Amino acid sequence: MKLSARILMILFILLALHLSSTYVQHDWLPKQALKDRPIPEGLHPIVKQNTEILKAAAEKKGISIVITEGFRSIEEQNELYKQGRSKKGNIVTYAKGGESYHNYGLAIDFALQQKNGSLLWDIEYDGNQNGTSDWLEVVAIAKKLGFEWGGDWKRFKDYPHLQMIPD
Numbered sequence: 001m002k003l004s005a006r007i008l009m010i011l012f013i014l015l016a017l018h019l020s021s022t023y024v025q026h027d028w029l030p031k032q033a034l035k036d037r038p039i040p041e042g043l044h045p046i047v048k049q050n051t052e053i054l055k056a057a058a059e060k061k062g063i064s065i066v067i068t069e070g071f072r073s074i075e076e077q078n079e080l081y082k083q084g085r086s087k088k089g090n091i092v093t094y095a096k097g098g099e100s101y102h103n104y105g106l107a108i109d110f111a112l113q114q115k116n117g118s119l120l121w122d123i124e125y126d127g128n129q130n131g132t133s134d135w136l137e138v139v140a141i142a143k144k145l146g147f148e149w150g151g152d153w154k155r156f157k158d159y160p161h162l163q164m165i166p167d
C-alpha cells in the first residue's frame with residue numbers, strides 16, 4: 001500500500017474513533033447536573049421509592065420484574081469498565097467510575113422474571129399475553145414515574161437501564 005493511502009486510512013480511522021467517542025460521551029457521561037452531586041452509599045430514596053412503585057405496578061399487570069443492579073460504587077464501576085478492555089469479556093459499560101448514574105444512586109437495571117424464577121432479557125416477550133411486550137409495558141410505567149430509559153439512547157442502547165434525577 002502506498003504511504004499516502006496508509007496515511008489516509010489512519011486519518012479515517014482516527015476520525016471514526018473520534019466520532020464514536022463523541023456519541024458515547026453524549027449518551028453516557030453524566031449531565032452537568034450530576035457533577036456536583038455527592039456520592040451516596042445506596043440508591044437515592046426517591047429512586048428507591050419509585051422502583052417499589054414500578055415493581056408493584058408491573059405486578060398488577062401480571063409482570064414480575066427483578067432489579068439486577070442499583071447503586072454501584074466508584075470502585076465497582078471502574079472494575080466493570082475494565083471488562084472487555086483490560087479484562088476479558090464483552091464491554092458492558094462506557095462509563096468509568098463517577099460517570100454512571102448508578103454511581104449516584106440514580107439508576108437501576110431490571111429484568112423480567114418468569115414463573116419458574118428464571119430471568120429474561122427479551123424485549124418482545126409477552127408473558128401476560130395482552131398483545132404488548134412486557135418489557136415495553138414496564139418501560140411505559142417507568143417513564144410515567146419520571147425515569148429515562150436507556151433503550152431510547154441513540155447509540156449504545158441499554159434496554160434494562162432506567163435513570164432519573166429527582167427534583
Ligand SMILES: [Zn+2]
Pocket residue numbers: 069102107108109158160161162
Ligand atoms: Zn444501568
